[in-house]
Amino acid sequence: MTRRNGFILVAQIAVLCTAIGVAVATSTAADWYPIELVLLLFILAVGSDMLTVEVRGIRVSGAFLAIVLAMALLGPAAACAIGFVSALIDAVMSRRTRQQAIDNIATWSFFPTAGALLADTMLSDATPSAAEALSFAGVVLAVFMATNLLNFLMVAGVQALRSGLSMIELTRTVYLTVLPTEFACGLLTAGVAFSYGHLGVGAVGLAAVVLFVFQYLLRAGVQAFERGEELSERTHQLAALQVGLLNTVLQTLSMRDAMTARHSAAVARYAREVARMLDVTDREQDLIHTAALMHDIGKFIFPDSILFADRKLTDDEWEIVKLHPEQGAKLVQRIEGYGPVAEIIHSHHERFDGRGYPSSRVGEDIPLGSRIIAVADTYDVMTSRDSYRRPVSSEAAIVELRRVAGSQLDPVVVEVFVEMIASGRVAFHHADAEDFERELGFDRRVEDYARPRVAAA
Numbered sequence: 001m002t003r004r005n006g007f008i009l010v011a012q013i014a015v016l017c018t019a020i021g022v023a024v025a026t027s028t029a030a031d032w033y034p035i036e037l038v039l040l041l042f043i044l045a046v047g048s049d050m051l052t053v054e055v056r057g058i059r060v061s062g063a064f065l066a067i068v069l070a071m072a073l074l075g076p077a078a079a080c081a082i083g084f085v086s087a088l089i090d091a092v093m094s095r096r097t098r099q100q101a102i103d104n105i106a107t108w109s110f111f112p113t114a115g116a117l118l119a120d121t122m123l124s125d126a127t128p129s130a131a132e133a134l135s136f137a138g139v140v141l142a143v144f145m146a147t148n149l150l151n152f153l154m155v156a157g158v159q160a161l162r163s164g165l166s167m168i169e170l171t172r173t174v175y176l177t178v179l180p181t182e183f184a185c186g187l188l189t190a191g192v193a194f195s196y197g198h199l200g201v202g203a204v205g206l207a208a209v210v211l212f213v214f215q216y217l218l219r220a221g222v223q224a225f226e227r228g229e230e231l232s233e234r235t236h237q238l239a240a241l242q243v244g245l246l247n248t249v250l251q252t253l254s255m256r257d258a259m260t261a262r263h264s265a266a267v268a269r270y271a272r273e274v275a276r277m278l279d280v281t282d283r284e285q286d287l288i289h290t291a292a293l294m295h296d297i298g299k300f301i302f303p304d305s306i307l308f309a310d311r312k313l314t315d316d317e318w319e320i321v322k323l324h325p326e327q328g329a330k331l332v333q334r335i336e337g338y339g340p341v342a343e344i345i346h347s348h349h350e351r352f353d354g355r356g357y358p359s360s361r362v363g364e365d366i367p368l369g370s371r372i373i374a375v376a377d378t379y380d381v382m383t384s385r386d387s388y389r390r391p392v393s394s395e396a397a398i399v400e401l402r403r404v405a406g407s408q409l410d411p412v413v414v415e416v417f418v419e420m421i422a423s424g425r426v427a428f429h430h431a432d433a434e435d436f437e438r439e440l441g442f443d444r445r446v447e448d449y450a451r452p453r454v455a456a457a
Contacts, residue, residue, distance in 0.1 A: 008161060009099065012106040015154075019080055019109040026117070027077035037201050038078055041066045045086040064151070065189050067108070068144045071116040072136075072193050079112035107154045115147035137190040144186035149175075260296050263380055268292035270376035270417070271369070273426045277416050280368070288369040291344035295373050298328025298345075322357045325349050344369035348377065353407045363410075371410040375401065375417045378409065394421060 032038055044066035063086055070079040087108035091101035122139045156170045271292035275285045301324060306317050313321065329346035332338050347361060347370035354362035382397040392400075398418050405411035420426055 004161065005099070008158060009102065012102050012158070015110050016102070016106040019106070019113045020084070022117070023077045023080035023109075023113050026075070028075065031075035031077040034201060037073060038070075038082075040201065041070045041074070041078075042082050042085065045070075045082050046089055064144075064148065065185060065192075067112050068115065068140065068147065068186075068189050069193060069196075071112055071143055071147070072119045072140045073196060074116075075120070076113045076116035079116040080109050083108035083112040103155070103158055107151060111147045111150045111154065114150060115143050118146060119143045137194040140193040141186045141190040144189050145183065148182050148186070259384075260299055263377075263384060264293055264296050266380045266384065267295065267373060267376040269426060270380065270420070271372045273420050274372050274376065274413065274417050275369070277420060278368070278372075278413075284369070287340050288344065288372055290338075291341045291348070291369050292373045292376065294328065294332055294341065295345050295348045295377070296324065296328065297331060298324030298326065300331075301327050322349075326358050343367055344373065346370075348373045350374070351408050352405075352410050356408075366410075368413075371413050372417075375409050375413050378404075379417065379421075 045063040067079060067083050067086075070082050084105060087105040088101075090096070091104060096104065119139060122142065123136070152171075152175050156167060156174065159165060160167050160170060268289050272285050272289040275288045280288070302320065306313065306320060325346050325348055329342040332345055333342035344367050347359065347366050350356035350359065350361045350366045350370060351374075352363055352366070352371070354360050379397050379401060382392050382400060383394055384391055398421065401409060401414050401418065405414040
């Protein structure tokens with residue numbers, strides 16, 4: 001046994017002894033009357049343990065309802081005794097380890113005692129028949145929720161200490177998951193306590209129905225949560241696979257032709273900033289960035305004689321070059337949800353005057369992302385030293401961009417691009433591998449791909 005576990009064990013034994021000592025010290029004959037009520041609540045507590053639901057190693061038992069009724073209708077001694085014995089029977093039946101058994105027995109002795117004392121304080125010595133009915137039901141609900149929280153903190157706290165799990169994470173995945181159902185059960189428990197003032201012990205028979213409904217709702221809620229977590233995990237895995245395939249293609253392209261891959265990363269950086277300056281949505285910025293990063297992915301179809309050519313291409317070779325937007329779009333479109341990205345890639349070599357390829361689209365009929373990429377593409381090809389042509393200065397490239405604005409390129413996008421370059425806010429270092437990896441942004445794109453999408457109306 002580790003020192004930490006030894007400390008926890010000593011603390012749990014101290015908690016158990018304190019609960020029993022307080023229960024004994026405050027015990028009165030009224031705590032055990034009527035005896036048939038004590039027996040009924042004991043049977044409910046022990047029997048409902050058979051319907052226990054487990055969430056992240058923390059067990060949620062229907063016995064809670066019976067214990068809270070004992071707190072409100074009996075007193076500290078009876079509530080502590082029912083909690084202690086039901087936890088002890090559960091430990092034997094479930095073959096718990098000594099450590100687990102002590103944890104459960106200590107918890108299920110302490111919170112019933114504390115809850116019963118709280119109920120006594122709130123009721124100010126009034127009995128259910130003497131207190132106003134709604135006020136009494138309100139007290140039962142308040143005690144239910146307070147002791148439910150205390151129970152969770154005791155169980156989760158020990159688990160967090162032993163396993164190193166985060167209390168925040170346990171609260172989110174366990175307590176908040178079952179909280180709506182627990183609140184509903186608290187209302188039902190208050191209803192049973194309310195009925196006790198009118199129906200006597202017979203009202204406790206309603207508790208059996210309440211327990212069944214509670215456990216059914218709780219089990220359904222937990223199963224739905226676990227299915228949701230499993231679906232989320234599988235969606236993330238699928239996203240990692242799908243996006244990972246594209247990243248692998250890009251990395252492979254980088255190994256085959258580092259210039260083209262780094263050029264794509266530079267275009268992506270420029271394109272995102274221009275899109276931001278044009279006040280498009282964050283979602284559109286991401287689409288344009290992704291499309292820019294992959295706009296030349298269709299160059300995989302090029303043989304080395306074309307990809308690395310340092311001569312004028314033949315007509316036949318040029319026809320092959322003109323296929324790469326379509327081929328790249330087809331590749332990207334195979335990934336679910338990447339249709340808009342594929343459309344941008346498909347049109348990135350269209351010209352503003354309609355003389356581009358592959359579809360001869362004109363002006364604003366060309367997707368905005370494609371028009372942005374066309375400007376960034378043209379600029380980077382002219383200025384990059386990572387190129388098969390002699391680079392020109394940024395100033396000379398800007399002059400050329402403005403010359404072809406309105407014919408080859410969108411004039412509005414050109415002016416925004418020039419403003420961006422003049423500001424000096426954005427730059428890309430072709431020789432820097434980190435710049436390339438940063439633009440790939442694998443983890444960010446996986447998260448984006450896995451994010452739920454709202455269907456269009």
